[in-house]
Amino acid sequence: MQQPVFVAQTVAAPAAQKAAPVTAHALAKEALGKLASALRGQAADQTPIASLDIPIEDARHLCAEGLIAFAKGDIAAARAFLKRAAEDGDARALMALGDTYDPTTLSQLGALGLKGDEAVARSYYSRALAAGVGGARERIAALAAK
């Protein structure tokens, strides 16, 4: 298992993409996020969490939906959910997004028809690496070794 990597600054990367409009909803999300971080902080030694910015409920929910779609092989839906999860702050979704484009992952998953895209996979893995998600470096290396 990868070690949790805690990065203080870089975690804002996925969220910054969106140039988040400050609305009442966003503020509520922020407060929830802080609460979630506080609560999850105690359990951090048991559950490896990829980034310091503990993703809030919505993002984790979307990530779960994305991973379920991915496991079913529904790549288009998986990408849609994971993109939204990453935008909402779940950095793990960036790793999984990389997987939905990684030709190795797709062929092992038994996907037929669609082709992966190494460049896109690499860019998502890089963003995951920047966000401090464990294992991203290995995936990038594996892509380069192909």
Added chain:
Amino acid sequence: MNRAGLRQSPRMGVCAFAIAWTLATFAACAAVAAPAMIRYDHPVYKNGKRVLWHGAWRGSAGRSYSHNAPARATVPEAPAAAAAAAGAVAATAAGSAAAGAIGGETSAPLKPFAILADPGDLSASRMAREFVEVLGDQGVQGRAIVGSTAPTGIARVMRTDMADFAIVTLDSLAVSVKYQPDWPKRVPLVAPLAPETIEVVASKDVKSLADLAGKSVSFGDPDGTTGISAKLLFSRLGVTVAPTYEPLADALAALAGGKRDAVVVLGAREAHALDGFGGDGRFHLVAIPWSPPLESVYAPARIAASDRPNLIRANDTVETVAAPMALVAIDAPAGSPRADALGRLARAFFDTYESTLTAGRDEHWGEINLAADAAVPNADWPRLAAAQGWVDERKASANASLDAFRATAKAAGAGGGPKAEDSDRLYDSLTRWRSLLQ
């Protein structure tokens, strides 16, 4: 080909073909007395009345007369038809491979087919045309036709034998189970397609969908699939509007003239009427934020300003949702001759799927995993046996950690959908499988 081209009298062709088929079949029946009987594979009409339905039996055996009758007429009943038929020359490698896999013999030409796409969903029309082109390159004749793919439309097509395949939204197909309990058997899925975005165009005064409560909203063509999807979407979001039904161009004109408050568009990637709309800056796309009532049916989507420069502020994006889509076979219950015939076409398409991925074709083909199960929301809907067989033949070797990931996903997805904390187990499970691959 444009939309007008698609509309060119499909009925004429169907009639001509039906007449030729009927005549040839009866001629063949007379010519050969056969010991067995086979089922009609589609209804037979006389003076507008249905005289024979699928359950009827015909007094001859397709498999024995097929050697004497013209291939075009007999192939649906006899996959292992005469190789010497004129049409066989046209059936190229893919066609013969598909025939060989099922019929055990080679060179049987594939039956000409028709694929239906909804007039309100221009992306589906484009994919239908490309489906025809890809099979056309293999020497299989087919036509893309335009008609409602809402449940009522599919029912009509089934009654009149207008089409063999259809591109449908799965949210509307799910509605049909209530009224047509035998449809999961009769309208099997062939392949999943990429989800189609739903766009709501309205005046800038409309800030959210909730503002449309009680307002006049165009739901697309009368009887079209957009209307069904829109109705489901608004009801899931708890917003009651006053729907109107008209083609997109009319709806946009009414919106510009202040007679409508919003227009719902499905599959608008290809809707060029929308490209030119809103140049005066009065209109925008209303966001459909992701919310729990939408899950289990829709996927989240986002439209960028570059796609809708007139309707989205520069550098901004608008959240919306996408409806699940699939290719289905029409009236092909498992084990029927028609399921065999359509199965061979489906396999021929899959065999040549690579050519959908070439430049110039709809890029959505590149997002489709043929091995994925298209899932009709809240319904157990089977896949056409030949399509499933094609996928099964190419199944990756068993992998315990991948199976564990799938099992975790299945458990998390069961019973009311996943919770946020499921993402931890799912992600760990993905990581475990994935780390073994490197």
